[in-house]
Every structure is written in C-alpha cells, then in structure tokens.
Amino acid sequence: MNKKISQIALFCDEAGKETDRYLAVGGLVVDSPNAKDVRQEVTKRFRLLGINKEMKWNSTRNGTKDKYHEMAHYFFELVQSKAIRFHCLLVDFQRFDHSLRGDGKNESLKRMYYQLILHRLCKKHGKDCDLYAFPDKANELKGLDDFKANLNKTSRERFSYDRDCLRAIEFRDSEDEPLLQLNDVILGAICYQKNRRFEAEGAGHPKANLAGYIMGSAKLKNLNEDTPWHQDSFSVWNLKSQYLKGGA
Numbered sequence: 341m342n343k344k345i346s347q348i349a350l351f352c353d354e355a356g357k358e359t360d361r362y363l364a365v366g367g368l369v370v371d372s373p374n375a376k377d378v379r380q381e382v383t384k385r386f387r388l389l390g391i392n393k394e395m396k397w398n399s400t401r402n403g404t405k406d407k408y409h410e411m412a413h414y415f416f417e418l419v420q421s422k423a424i425r426f427h428c429l430l431v432d433f434q435r436f437d438h439s440l441r442g443d444g445k446n447e448s449l450k451r452m453y454y455q456l457i458l459h460r461l462c463k464k465h466g467k468d469c470d471l472y473a474f475p476d477k478a479n480e481l482k483g484l485d486d487f488k489a490n491l492n493k494t495s496r497e498r499f500s501y502d503r504d505c506l507r508a509i510e511f512r513d514s515e516d517e518p519l520l521q522l523n524d525v526i527l528g529a530i531c532y533q534k535n536r537r538f539e540a541e542g543a544g545h546p547k548a549n550l551a552g553y554i555m556g557s558a559k560l561k562n563l564n565e566d567t568p569w570h571q572d573s574f575s576v577w578n579l580k581s582q583y584l585k586g587g588a
Contacts, residue, residue: 346469347372350461351512351519353476354449355397355531356433364531365452366428366576368523369461371469374423375519382518385414394514395521397528397547405546408525409553415522416557419573427460428527430534430563431579446480454487455579457506462495464572466505476520477511485509529554530576534563 352367370378386395389407393399400408418424429452433445457473465471475481485508492504514520529551532538538548558574560567566577 347472348461348465348469349375349472349474350457351474351517351523352453352456353514353520353523353527354452355524355527356535360531360535360537361432361434362430362531362534363433363449363452364428364430364527364534365449365456366426366523366527366530367456367460367475368519369425369427369465370423370519378418378423379518382411382414382522385411386518396514396524397532400525400528400547400550401544402546405550408550411522412525412529412550412554412557415526422573425572426523426526426574427456428530428576429456429460429579430530430576446482449480450484450487452579453481453484454491457487457509458491458494460575462491462505463499466495466499466501469505470507471505472507473509474512474517474520475509476514476517476524481511485511525550526554530560530563533560 348369348371350367350369352365354363354365356363386392389410391404391407391411395404395408395411415424415426419426431452433448453473453475461471461473475484488506488509491506495501495505496503512520514524529547532547532551533555538551555561560576563576564578567575569575
C-alpha cells in the first residue's frame with residue numbers, strides 16, 4: 341500500500357513601500373490539516389474581535405491596534421505550538437540590479453519569491469511532502485507560476501530529490517484568505533522595523549507599538565543579523581546576492 345504523502349503550503353506576500361530601501365517577502369508554512377483548523381479559528385477570532393474588514397498592516401491605527409495585537413498574540417501561540425512556521429527574506433531593494441532582466445523591478449521581486457519558495461519550502465519539506473505556494477495575487481507577480489518547473493529542477497539537483505516536490509503555485513486573494521491576512525501583519529511589522537519607519541516624521545504610535553510587540557515576541561533584536569539556520573519555526577534572513585550592486 342502506498343504511503344499517503346503529506347501536503348504543506350506556503351501562504352506568502354511581500355511588504356514594503358515604493359520609497360523603502362528594504363523589501364520583505366515572507367509567509368506562513370502550514371500542513372493541510374492545520375491550515376483548515378487555523379483558518380477556521382482565525383475567522384472565528386475576527387468575528388469575536390469585530391474585525392469586519394481585511395486585516396492588514398497598513399490598516400493599523402488607533403481603532404484596530406488592540407485587535408491586531410490580539411491576533412499577533414494568537415500568531416505566536418501557533419508558532420510555539422508548531423501549528424505554523426514563519427519565514428521572511430529581506431533584501432536591500434535599492435541595491436538590487438533591476439536592469440539584468442527585461443521585467444525590471446517586477447522580475448527582481450519574483451526572484452525574491454523564488455528564493456523563499458526554494459529555501460524555506462522546497463529545501464525544508466520537499467523530500468517527503470507535496471508542496472504548494474499560495475502568493476497573494478498582484479499584477480507585479482504575473483508569471484511567477486511559470487517558475488514551478490525550474491524550482492522542481494533546482495530542488496532535484498541541489499537536494500537530491502527523485503521527484504517533483506512543488507505541485508503548484510496558485511494565486512490567492514488576501515481578502516478571502518485569513519492566513520494571508522495574518523501573515524500580512526507580521527510581515528508588515530518586520531518591514532516597518534527594518535526600514536526604521538518609526539523614525540519618520542509623523543510616524544504613528546499604533547504601528548510602532550504593534551511592531552515593537554511583534555519584534556519582542558519573536559525575540560528579534562537586530563534585523564541586520566539572520567536568525568540561526570536551525571531556527572525552524574520563525575526565521576528571518578537577509579539576502580546576499582551577486583545581483584546586489586557593490587557585491588553581496
């Protein structure tokens with residue numbers, strides 16, 4: 341009898357404004373049974389907290405900060421219980437050489453997703469699991485799903501897999517996907533801190549306070565340093581690439 345293969349998904353998105361130096365791409369990794377349970381529980385908590393609109397970092401203000409704080413607290417409960425994992429890639433986007441490929445900054449952004457999927461989904465879970473990547477839909481990511489074949493080829497070569505582990509890259513609408521909304525708040529907070537937006541003139545207290553809580557809960561003291569590779573449940577790493585102007 342063939343052993344049933346587990347299914348694991350990455351719900352991912354990017355954070356960062358056009359004027360930001362640093363861009364973040366990150367997501368939640370969750371297996372199929374947990375995804376269903378977490379989605380139901382997040383939806384339930386949204387209802388109890390009165391979160392009636394899409395939860396996202398950019399909506400953090402006085403009227404939402406306490407509710408988002410509660411959801412961030414729940415996020416770290418999920419991480420601690422290993423129901424989900426969180427992985428984030430940071431890159432100095434101003435130093436990225438966007439002229440190397442025809443699609444410019446959009447291609448650079450897709451390459452960041454490629455690295456996230458390869459190293460935090462395929463490498464860690466591809467040996468024995470069927471994998472799925474669910475990015476939040478965006479015009480800038482058009483064509484990202486075409487990377488699936490190359491991701492499988494690279495995973496076979498680098499990680500000695502004898503099968504194609506990545507089954508699909510499918511876009512989801514964050515408005516309809518609670519897991520993407522939960523990810524958005526955590527990812528947005530990290531990007532906010534990395535770009536030191538709390539130092540900007542007119543920076544509001546709600547975002548600064550929520551970002552501080554998330555950084556403290558994640559035990560992130562310095563975003564210029566990568567979390568240890570063996571730290572599997574919550575990781576942040578800074579991309580070092582030959583495509584950065586001035587070298588990696």
